[in-house]
Amino acid sequence: MKDRGIKQRGWSWWYLLFLIQFVAALWPPFYNKAEPHLAGIPYFYWYQMLWVIIGAVLTGIVYFATESRQ
Amino acid sequence: MQDVNWTALIIFVLLFAFITWLGFAAAHWRRGDLDLLHEWGLGGRRFGTVVTWFLIGGDLYTAYTFIAVPALAFGAGAIAFFAVPYTIVIYPILFLVFPRLWYVCHKHGYITAGDFVRGRFGNRWLALAVTITGIVATMPYIALQLVGLQVVIGAMGVSGSGLAADLPLIIAFIILAAFTYSSGLRAPASIAIVKDILIYITAFAAVIVIPIELGGFGKIFAAVPAPKLLLATPGPNTTGAYGVYATLALGSALALFLYPHSMTGILSASSGRAVRRNAALLPGYSFMLGLLALVGFFAIAAGVGALPEYAAGFKQFGNNFAVPALFLHSFPSWFVGIAFAGVGIGALVPAAIMSIAAANLYTRNIHREFINQNPTDKQEAQMAKWVSLIVKFGALVFILFVPTQYAIYLQLLGGIWIIQTLPSVMLGAYTRWPNDWALLIGWAVGIFAGTAMAIAANLTPTYVLHIGGWALPGYTAFYTVILNLVVVAVLTPVFNAIRARPAALDETVASDYFA
Numbered sequence: 001m002k003d004r005g006i007k008q009r010g011w012s013w014w015y016l017l018f019l020i021q022f023v024a025a026l027w028p029p030f031y032n033k034a035e036p037h038l039a040g041i042p043y044f045y046w047y048q049m050l051w052v053i054i055g056a057v058l059t060g061i062v063y064f065a066t067e068s069r070q
Numbered sequence: 071m072q073d074v075n076w077t078a079l080i081i082f083v084l085l086f087a088f089i090t091w092l093g094f095a096a097a098h099w100r101r102g103d104l105d106l107l108h109e110w111g112l113g114g115r116r117f118g119t120v121v122t123w124f125l126i127g128g129d130l131y132t133a134y135t136f137i138a139v140p141a142l143a144f145g146a147g148a149i150a151f152f153a154v155p156y157t158i159v160i161y162p163i164l165f166l167v168f169p170r171l172w173y174v175c176h177k178h179g180y181i182t183a184g185d186f187v188r189g190r191f192g193n194r195w196l197a198l199a200v201t202i203t204g205i206v207a208t209m210p211y212i213a214l215q216l217v218g219l220q221v222v223i224g225a226m227g228v229s230g231s232g233l234a235a236d237l238p239l240i241i242a243f244i245i246l247a248a249f250t251y252s253s254g255l256r257a258p259a260s261i262a263i264v265k266d267i268l269i270y271i272t273a274f275a276a277v278i279v280i281p282i283e284l285g286g287f288g289k290i291f292a293a294v295p296a297p298k299l300l301l302a303t304p305g306p307n308t309t310g311a312y313g314v315y316a317t318l319a320l321g322s323a324l325a326l327f328l329y330p331h332s333m334t335g336i337l338s339a340s341s342g343r344a345v346r347r348n349a350a351l352l353p354g355y356s357f358m359l360g361l362l363a364l365v366g367f368f369a370i371a372a373g374v375g376a377l378p379e380y381a382a383g384f385k386q387f388g389n390n391f392a393v394p395a396l397f398l399h400s401f402p403s404w405f406v407g408i409a410f411a412g413v414g415i416g417a418l419v420p421a422a423i424m425s426i427a428a429a430n431l432y433t434r435n436i437h438r439e440f441i442n443q444n445p446t447d448k449q450e451a452q453m454a455k456w457v458s459l460i461v462k463f464g465a466l467v468f469i470l471f472v473p474t475q476y477a478i479y480l481q482l483l484g485g486i487w488i489i490q491t492l493p494s495v496m497l498g499a500y501t502r503w504p505n506d507w508a509l510l511i512g513w514a515v516g517i518f519a520g521t522a523m524a525i526a527a528n529l530t531p532t533y534v535l536h537i538g539g540w541a542l543p544g545y546t547a548f549y550t551v552i553l554n555l556v557v558v559a560v561l562t563p564v565f566n567a568i569r570a571r572p573a574a575l576d577e578t579v580a581s582d583y584f585a
Contacts, residue, residue, distance in 0.1 A: 040288030
């Protein structure tokens with residue numbers, strides 16, 4: 001039983017949150033357009049910059065969600 | 071070329087003098103016995119979350135990055151922004167894989183990826199393959215850091231002929247070599263803090279001041295030619311620029327933490343928890359990198375490429391001169407000095423960590439494994455110090471006597487080579503399932519196919535695969551690591567079935583990979 005508990009800690013369902021940023025960042029059809037502009041910056045650029053921040057927040061969520069169980 | 075910019079040069083030299091002092095003083099920081107390899111080469115594994123943040127940031131976001139990414143945006147446009155999705159996906163990878171590696175390396179005293187692979191798979195030849203790949207991929211990377219340094223020194227108007235032309239670079243290198251030798255990883259860790267502060271100040275000043283000077287972001291993007299503004303929409307039966315963009319980002323992300331200098335930065339953290347925290351905190355640098363990529367567009371809008379005073383710089387350094395030219399054009403001299411010092415010091419930090427990482431690899435996984443199996447602790451640390459000098463000297467000679475383009479080609483190939491260690495190192499952190507000889511053959515197939523594809527593509531990073539009437543251009547490293555993994559998956563059951571002797575010993579157990 002003890003061994004099983006250790007193995008379970010190798011994986012958490014929270015890690016699936018990471019999939020979101022992989023898809024959002026690696027699928028150019030989502031963001032390869034100029035409109036809408038934000039403060040003069042085309043969508044292509046501010047979308048990806050925004051995802052840097054969202055990605056950091058998601059990683060932070062996964063950190064706190066998995067850290068408390070250890 | 072233009073006259074020497076004395077104000078900028080004096081500030082640059084003063085800041086360099088400060089970090090030189092700091093580099094030597096760092097030997098006494100979190101004091102340890104520098105005659106032990108893990109003290110010299112990993113800072114005694116004593117860096118907490120904050121220092122690790124500066125160290126890994128200083129390690130991964132190099133001077134060359136700050137010069138080359140905006141230069142690519144300046145020259146090629148939107149494709150350069152692949153650096154942003156790339157830095158978005160590296161942190162989940164860091165979070166999932168590297169705390170496990172940190173724990174197992176801490177438990178068994180591993181200092182390099184070679185140590186880990188040797189212990190995990192019990193195969194010295196597989197460990198040797200991982201080690202040599204790491205060293206070979208690192209060397210041109212060090213050389214490229216010097217290019218960043220060369221560009222900013224040239225941009226301050228320091229020039230000469232013969233030896234005098236190279237003298238500033240040689241002096242910077244002697245400083246780097248001396249403090250790395252005496253202080254080990256503590257030197258770049260402390261200097262990284264200074265470097266990151268300078269770079270942050272520069273990046274924020276650039277994205278606030280220059281757009282105001284140029285009349286706002288709207289005007290800047292209006293000045294960018296339409297084909298450079300977005301990726302080209304793929305035609306029928308091809309993934310076109312989309313495939314290139316996504317595979318460059320993902321492939322580069324998978325390769326990044328396999329580089330020895332990344333591993334050194336991660337293993338020097340004081341806990342696996344510090345590594346996990348940094349996965350959420352390091353995107354602070356990604357944001358800055360995105361801002362700096364935009365600076366390439368600022369350079370287009372400012373029209374520095376057409377100004378006569380920068381013609382000589384562009385002739386000598388190509389598009390890499392875009393950012394220095396823009397700074398000279400937009401900032402007062404004293405601030406140019408600060409910005410260029412940030413880039414110059416930003417070259418020394420990763421160069422130091424890379425040379426330490428290569429030295430650790432040679433000392434542990436070649437010298438100790440194959441030449442002198444029972445060195446004293448002091449001999450081992452001394453060997454690493456000497457090797458770090460040799461590695462840096464090699465990089466200096468390379469950059470002085472070989473055209474820069476060769477270093478760029480080799481760095482490109484290095485990315486394709488280093489990713490072939492992924493199955494052994496990153497997969498190995500999770501499973502012992504792959505057969506060690508299958509891993510070695512997969513590595514060899516990946517290296518061979520990747521090199522051949524890169525040469526067939528005229529030493530460009532992307533290769534066009536043709537499958538079922540579709541043309542799929544993509545990053546060669548990404549394609550070949552998939553091939554590598556397929557070879558491992560196919561050969562592992564075969565080798566397990568025909569094996570005459572018992573499986574090589576795994577000296578790690580499942581519980582080593584956790585807190």
